Structures are given as structure tokens and as C-alpha cells.
Amino acid sequence: MARVSGTTVRALRHYDEIGLLSPSERTASGHRRYTELDVRRLYQVRALRSLGVSLEEIASVLSDSTGGLGAMRDLLAEQLRGLEVHATQVRQLTEQLRGLLGQIDRASMPDPDQFLTTLEMISVFETYFTTEQREQLARRRAELGSESIEAAKSEWAGLVEELLRHVEEDTPVEDPQVRSLVARWDALAGRFHADGGDGEQTKAAAQRMWDDNSEEIGRSLPWPTDRMRDLVRYLERVRQAG
Amino acid sequence: MARVSGTTVRALRHYDEIGLLSPSERTASGHRRYTELDVRRLYQVRALRSLGVSLEEIASVLSDSTGGLGAMRDLLAEQLRGLEVHATQVRQLTEQLRGLLGQIDRASMPDPDQFLTTLEMISVFETYFTTEQREQLARRRAELGSESIEAAKSEWAGLVEELLRHVEEDTPVEDPQVRSLVARWDALAGRFHADGGDGEQTKAAAQRMWDDNSEEIGRSLPWPTDRMRDLVRYLERVRQAG
DNA sequence: CTTGAACCGGCCGTCGCGGGAGGTCCTAGC
DNA sequence: GCTAGGACCTCCCGCGACGGCCGGTTCAAG
Structure with missing residues (x-):
């Protein structure tokens, strides 16, 4: 499962621990056995993670059984807003750092x-x-x-x-x-x-x-x-x- | 000290714990007593923190007794480079999110x-x-x-x-x-x-x-x-x- | 002398896993 | 059937920069 999906074994176990993605089956000896549905869910989880969504939010939106595409939209829109705020902060920081560096360089030590x-x-x-x-x-x-x-x-x-x-x-x-x-x-x-x-x-x-x-x-x-x-x-x- | 400098008491204790900023004196009863020099150092720490520098890097650059303005410059320049990389990633994420949202909206559910x-x-x-x-x-x-x-x-x-x-x-x-x-x-x-x-x-x-x-x-x-x-x-x- | 605020050290929690210890299981080759 | 070595299991500690709480001590004002 880890090889196929490009995740680490540790991440899969983590998702299992927090109940976000528990394998539907286990072998008699306790090894995790992931079904086709589990694989699809994992892909969805990884995609949302790569968009910066927290595991908690992923869990809530994926467990929303109302077929909630609306909820998904809201989540992504909120994510985008947060990202834009963050980008503003990053720009300000960059500006400050450039100013400081310029100050150092202009004064040449x-x-x-x-x-x-x-x-x-x-x-x-x-x-x-x-x-x-x-x-x-x-x-x-x-x-x-x-x-x-x-x-x-x-x-x-x-x-x-x-x-x-x-x-x-x-x-x-x-x-x-x-x-x-x-x-x-x-x-x-x-x-x-x-x-x-x-x-x-x-x-x-x-x-x-x-x-x-x-x-x-x-x-x-x-x-x-x-x-x-x-x-x-x-x-x-x-x-x-x- | 916390009131004057705008930090929290917890942060000050944390800096003390990790040895970044230990008060020069203590009262007989054990209360931390910060000197004028400590205050200046705290201001420097907070400024570098607000620029996104890690406590570890702050410690190393502030303890650099070579009067190291060069080290400071390098640190800030590296910080700036990292920020620029981060900004690129943020831009890509924003683009992806906007694309997805557009896709949802265009298809109207x-x-x-x-x-x-x-x-x-x-x-x-x-x-x-x-x-x-x-x-x-x-x-x-x-x-x-x-x-x-x-x-x-x-x-x-x-x-x-x-x-x-x-x-x-x-x-x-x-x-x-x-x-x-x-x-x-x-x-x-x-x-x-x-x-x-x-x-x-x-x-x-x-x-x-x-x-x-x-x-x-x-x-x-x-x-x-x-x-x-x-x-x-x-x-x-x-x-x-x- | 009291009382309430401030301080102390210590410990647990955050978020998304990484890494390791110590033990079990599975498969391939002999 | 046996063995080797890889893959898996659970349990636990760690990160970074603190926040928050607890039980106890100290301080300043009235």
C-alpha cells in the first residue's frame, strides 16, 4: 500500500491511529489489509493534504455523508483565504528582510x-x-x-x-x-x-x-x-x- | 519583564530553559531578575523571531562573539532565500486551489x-x-x-x-x-x-x-x-x- | 496580618508524522 | 522441513515554540 500510493508506512499507521483511514480488513495475524475503497480514500486524503488541509478537516469533510461537495467547496475556499493571508504575511516578512539586508549592505558593515x-x-x-x-x-x-x-x-x-x-x-x-x-x-x-x-x-x-x-x-x-x-x-x- | 517587552511569561521561562536567555540575577527567593543587558538581548531575540529565525539559529548568532555582523547578514540572507522558496510553494498551492474551486464552480456541483x-x-x-x-x-x-x-x-x-x-x-x-x-x-x-x-x-x-x-x-x-x-x-x- | 496577584518548577498537549526497540510473520531458497 | 532476511506489528520518544494547568511559594498593598 505504501509503495503503490507513495506514502510512508508510518503515515498509514498514523492515519489508522487517529481513525482517519483504518483498513477495512486485517489478516488473522494482524497485518493491515487495505481494500479498493481504502485506496480511493487514501488518494483523497493525500490530495487534500497536498493542498494544505489539516487531517482533522479532511476527516470531517470525508465523513460528511451528505455527499457534501458543498462542504468540500467551503473547505477549499477557506483554505484559499487562509493561504492568501499567509502569503501577505510572507510578503511583509520578505520586504522587512530585504530592507534589513539592504541596510547592512549600504552601510557596508x-x-x-x-x-x-x-x-x-x-x-x-x-x-x-x-x-x-x-x-x-x-x-x-x-x-x-x-x-x-x-x-x-x-x-x-x-x-x-x-x-x-x-x-x-x-x-x-x-x-x-x-x-x-x-x-x-x-x-x-x-x-x-x-x-x-x-x-x-x-x-x-x-x-x-x-x-x-x-x-x-x-x-x-x-x-x-x-x-x-x-x-x-x-x-x-x-x-x-x- | 513580560509586560514591558510584550512577550509572555511562558516564553521567557522557555528561553531560560533552553539557555537562550537566562536572567543574569535571581532574587534570594528564586524569582528571575533581568538586567538592562538582558532586556536588550530579549529585544534582539524577539526581533529575529519576528523575522522567522529559529531559536537555535538566534542562539548561535547571538553567541557568536566575533562581533559577527557578517554571520548575522548570512543568517538573514539565508532566511530570505528560504522565504522566497516558501513563497513559490504558496503561490503554486494558491493556483491549484483556485483551479479546483473554479472547476467546482464552473461545473456547478x-x-x-x-x-x-x-x-x-x-x-x-x-x-x-x-x-x-x-x-x-x-x-x-x-x-x-x-x-x-x-x-x-x-x-x-x-x-x-x-x-x-x-x-x-x-x-x-x-x-x-x-x-x-x-x-x-x-x-x-x-x-x-x-x-x-x-x-x-x-x-x-x-x-x-x-x-x-x-x-x-x-x-x-x-x-x-x-x-x-x-x-x-x-x-x-x-x-x-x- | 491578611489577601489577592504574581511567580516558581514540573508536566502534558499541540501537529504530522520520523525513527527506533523488540518481537512476530511471511516468503523464497535449500 | 528449515532457515534467512525482509516486512510487518505495537509501543514509545522526539521535534519547535511555546500554551496551559497544578500545587506550592513569595510579594506588595491595605
């Missing part, structure tokens, strides 16, 4: 610490954003276009530099110039979120992420950790003063 | 037996053809174009009808007309295989499949089983006579 920090950032990111929210962010980035992202990056870098100066000079948090800088900072960050509805949730997630992990985030930036920490505290004080 | 037989055919197909050979067949079909496939199908149907007549009339196997029909049959089947090299293997696999499962194949056809079996035997006799 950057500071290992910095790369490990990037890994940490991915983790934080995963923790705080669900997949849908991440898609939303990606769409938003796509809408903005890559040049405006570059512009935002440089504007952000400028903001950080200016704010760091104020931190060093300990400018009072009520200073209108400082408050305007912080407002620009928040507006800049806000541009990367969608408006209303789910956008609010994304914003809230980002806020939580920032609140809980501002130090981690700081480490991933091209400025020294302690100065960024000071900057973050300063920002919070300015916001509370507002 | 055909004979359940016939559909189950289709499933059996898939299984036989899987048994005898490797993935690469299947791809080759698919390419060949694409080259031929769908209309020529339809033409071949109807030509085949015509051949079967004519040959069935000869079987009923028991025309001698040496009859030149019969031999020409069989030659057309073989040529028709041959058109669906590539020429030379791997094509020969595909042909051989098809031959084996036909030899071993001609009855199964017969069941999937729109002609009655017993007449097809007679036809198959007749074909073999004609070929041997040639």
Missing part, C-alpha cells in the same frame, strides 16, 4: 551595536503595532512619497539639533520659541499618522511606545543616549507646560 | 464521485511528478496556449471515440488505420512534454504513472471505466505489435 539596536527597534515596533496598523503606516508613507520623507527626516534632524541647544542652555519651558519647536516636532510626527478613526489608535500606540521606550528609541538615533534622554524629558516638560 | 476522482488524480500526480517537473509541464502548457489545448482536448476526445469503436469491433492490432490512430494518440500526449533532457524524465514519469494507474486515470475520464480499461489494454497491444 556598520557599527554592530547600531545594528543590534535596529533589531531592538524592530522588536519594540512589533510589540506596539498590530499588522493592520503597520499597513496603515506604510500606506501613509507611500502617500507622502519618499522625497517628503527625506525632507521630514532632515527637518527632524534640524529640530533635534536646535532643541538639544535649548536643553544645554536650559531655556525655560515656557519660552515661545521652544514651544513652537516642540509644536513643529509633534506636527512632524503627526504627519506620519492617518487622521481620525484607526489613526487615533495608531497615534495612541505610538504614544505608548514613545512613553515606554523613549530610551530604547534614543539609542537607535545618531545622537548620544544621554543627550537624547535629556531631550525627551525636556520635551515632556514643555508639553505639560503647554 | 458536478457528480461528487467525479470530483473525488479528481482529488485522487491530484494525489497520483503528486506522487509521480516532482515540483520542478510540474513547473516544466505548466510552462509547456503556457507555450502551447489555451486554444491549442482545447483543440488537443477535442482531438483527443475524437481519438478516444474512434479507438473505442475499433475496440468494440476488435480490429486486429496490426491494422494500419489503428496504428496510425495510436501514433496520433502518442504524438498528442508527447506535445505536452518538453523535448530532451528533463523532458525525457517527465515522459518517463508520465509513462510510469500511466502504467501503474491507468485504471485510476480512466475513472477520471468522461467515459465508463470498463470501456477505458479495454481501450488501455488494446493500446498496449498495438504498441507492442509495433
Whole structure:
């Protein structure tokens, strides 16, 4: 039976154990004897398995005595839906991996610490954003276009530099110039979120992420950790003063 | 630690058990106490996990004390290759499922037996053809174009009808007309295989499949089983006579 | 001092089998 | 009839990355 059907003996015994396909007969000595009907059922099982259907689902649909071609159709349709979801996840993973590899290659072996920090950032990111929210962010980035992202990056870098100066000079948090800088900072960050509805949730997630992990985030930036920490505290004080 | 990092307590204990991430300290009572360094390592672990890297590989690459960014790069590149292979398989599966669903829908609930037989055919197909050979067949079909496939199908149907007549009339196997029909049959089947090299293997696999499962194949056809079996035997006799 | 939440180690379950141990059976050749 | 070796049997452990439960300990707040 195993030779003819291209399955392993172990698989056949497994199907017998779980009651999915028990041979209709046994020899007096206990050897499994498969009938013609058993062979047909095995072919059906193997075909559904090769389509990724679980043994449990196969059992239910094959034992559905209502001649259930409808049930079979539903099962395959559901399988297809699941597969499409899976394919989406695989595409996202592939994209992420390619991005990371590109980052490594472009920097041609950057500071290992910095790369490990990037890994940490991915983790934080995963923790705080669900997949849908991440898609939303990606769409938003796509809408903005890559040049405006570059512009935002440089504007952000400028903001950080200016704010760091104020931190060093300990400018009072009520200073209108400082408050305007912080407002620009928040507006800049806000541009990367969608408006209303789910956008609010994304914003809230980002806020939580920032609140809980501002130090981690700081480490991933091209400025020294302690100065960024000071900057973050300063920002919070300015916001509370507002 | 679990709350902050977004992992479950169980996962943390698991990492401890397998020695991937053991807390640097323990309280006197035995509670795990994670240091700042442990937190960073956990973030790295989670990030690599979210990229689909196995715990074993994570352990090896994180314990690589050569500051191994190169090892990391290799690991991620390998991960990417594996993902791409997986994506190909997923695409093939999706295609198969869509084809099957289309078949069910077009026939708007055909004979359940016939559909189950289709499933059996898939299984036989899987048994005898490797993935690469299947791809080759698919390419060949694409080259031929769908209309020529339809033409071949109807030509085949015509051949079967004519040959069935000869079987009923028991025309001698040496009859030149019969031999020409069989030659057309073989040529028709041959058109669906590539020429030379791997094509020969595909042909051989098809031959084996036909030899071993001609009855199964017969069941999937729109002609009655017993007449097809007679036809198959007749074909073999004609070929041997040639 | 109590109480409820959090933590501990340990063990079983998942899914689809693979692989091995130790014993029985079957068939071919002498 | 005997023997050799292959095929079969049942029973059990293993994977990978944890989830979940149990009975007991520890911790922080009131």
C-alpha cells in the first residue's frame, strides 16, 4: 500500500491511529489489509493534504455523508483565504528582510551595536503595532512619497539639533520659541499618522511606545543616549507646560 | 519583564530553559531578575523571531562573539532565500486551489464521485511528478496556449471515440488505420512534454504513472471505466505489435 | 496580618508524522 | 522441513515554540 500510493508506512499507521483511514480488513495475524475503497480514500486524503488541509478537516469533510461537495467547496475556499493571508504575511516578512539586508549592505558593515539596536527597534515596533496598523503606516508613507520623507527626516534632524541647544542652555519651558519647536516636532510626527478613526489608535500606540521606550528609541538615533534622554524629558516638560 | 517587552511569561521561562536567555540575577527567593543587558538581548531575540529565525539559529548568532555582523547578514540572507522558496510553494498551492474551486464552480456541483476522482488524480500526480517537473509541464502548457489545448482536448476526445469503436469491433492490432490512430494518440500526449533532457524524465514519469494507474486515470475520464480499461489494454497491444 | 496577584518548577498537549526497540510473520531458497 | 532476511506489528520518544494547568511559594498593598 505504501509503495503503490507513495506514502510512508508510518503515515498509514498514523492515519489508522487517529481513525482517519483504518483498513477495512486485517489478516488473522494482524497485518493491515487495505481494500479498493481504502485506496480511493487514501488518494483523497493525500490530495487534500497536498493542498494544505489539516487531517482533522479532511476527516470531517470525508465523513460528511451528505455527499457534501458543498462542504468540500467551503473547505477549499477557506483554505484559499487562509493561504492568501499567509502569503501577505510572507510578503511583509520578505520586504522587512530585504530592507534589513539592504541596510547592512549600504552601510557596508556598520557599527554592530547600531545594528543590534535596529533589531531592538524592530522588536519594540512589533510589540506596539498590530499588522493592520503597520499597513496603515506604510500606506501613509507611500502617500507622502519618499522625497517628503527625506525632507521630514532632515527637518527632524534640524529640530533635534536646535532643541538639544535649548536643553544645554536650559531655556525655560515656557519660552515661545521652544514651544513652537516642540509644536513643529509633534506636527512632524503627526504627519506620519492617518487622521481620525484607526489613526487615533495608531497615534495612541505610538504614544505608548514613545512613553515606554523613549530610551530604547534614543539609542537607535545618531545622537548620544544621554543627550537624547535629556531631550525627551525636556520635551515632556514643555508639553505639560503647554 | 513580560509586560514591558510584550512577550509572555511562558516564553521567557522557555528561553531560560533552553539557555537562550537566562536572567543574569535571581532574587534570594528564586524569582528571575533581568538586567538592562538582558532586556536588550530579549529585544534582539524577539526581533529575529519576528523575522522567522529559529531559536537555535538566534542562539548561535547571538553567541557568536566575533562581533559577527557578517554571520548575522548570512543568517538573514539565508532566511530570505528560504522565504522566497516558501513563497513559490504558496503561490503554486494558491493556483491549484483556485483551479479546483473554479472547476467546482464552473461545473456547478458536478457528480461528487467525479470530483473525488479528481482529488485522487491530484494525489497520483503528486506522487509521480516532482515540483520542478510540474513547473516544466505548466510552462509547456503556457507555450502551447489555451486554444491549442482545447483543440488537443477535442482531438483527443475524437481519438478516444474512434479507438473505442475499433475496440468494440476488435480490429486486429496490426491494422494500419489503428496504428496510425495510436501514433496520433502518442504524438498528442508527447506535445505536452518538453523535448530532451528533463523532458525525457517527465515522459518517463508520465509513462510510469500511466502504467501503474491507468485504471485510476480512466475513472477520471468522461467515459465508463470498463470501456477505458479495454481501450488501455488494446493500446498496449498495438504498441507492442509495433 | 491578611489577601489577592504574581511567580516558581514540573508536566502534558499541540501537529504530522520520523525513527527506533523488540518481537512476530511471511516468503523464497535449500 | 528449515532457515534467512525482509516486512510487518505495537509501543514509545522526539521535534519547535511555546500554551496551559497544578500545587506550592513569595510579594506588595491595605
